[in-house]
Amino acid sequence: KQEVTQIPAALSVPEGENLVLNCSFTDSAIYNLQWFRQDPGKGLTSLLLIQSSQREQTSGRLNASLDKSSGRSTLYIAASQPGDSATYLCAVRPVSGANNLFFGTGTRLTVIP
Amino acid sequence: NAGVMQNPRHLVRRRGQEARLRCSPMKGHSHVYWYRQLPEEGLKFMVYLQKENIIDESGMPKERFSAEFPKEGPSILRIQQVVRGDSAAYFCASSLGVLEKFFGPGTRLTVL
DSSP: OOOEEEEOSEEEEETTOOEEEEEEESOOOEEEEEEEEEOTTSOEEEEEEEETTOSEEEETTEEEEEETTTTEEEEEEOSOOGGGOEEEEEEEEESSSSSOOEEOOOEEEEEEO | OOOOEEEOSEEEEOTTOOEEEEEEOOTTOOEEEEEEEOTTSOEEEEEEEETTEEEEOTTSOSSSEEEEOOSSSOEEEEEOSOOGGGOEEEEEEEESTTSOEEEOOOEEEEEO
16 A cells, blocks of 8 residues: 655745755555645645656746655755745555545645744 | 635534535546545545546445535535544545646534
């Protein structure tokens, strides 16, 4: 069964710092990996989706990488801002089985002004 | 194009009552998924539906929970005889085929 782990569980950084969030998964047979942002009491906003054949995706200050063979993904946030404070979730869609996602428990990011 | 809509956003029920959660997918999306997020836990898959069909309900509790996605109207997640352990945020997502999933704002269920 696919297990998704995110480290660290919480992270505080001063504004302007670059930072990396980590995600690891136990079964490398994935179809894609998606990074989400969740604000307190709110839904999930999709940030980046990486297909299994891709190595990375970029959107603005965000860059996500995927190393499928080692079961790892990173989300890099450049020049962090207080508005980036949220919980960041990664989720993988396995190749086998139905069309669902396995989520990590998230990294709670606080950017201090 | 409105995103995924869920209602109600907050729902309070007493033990033993029924809870009905509704989800309207994004326009043109025929795939709907329900996930549950228990306090301090990650989102867990519950059920995957296409119009009038349940494709995968491997994450659904065996009793009291049911889901449907009728030909017309929203998808409904129904919880009968709710218990305190059902208190959670329930998220619906939709997709166009097997592509990227888009999530709704969630329904936060509190069972007193």
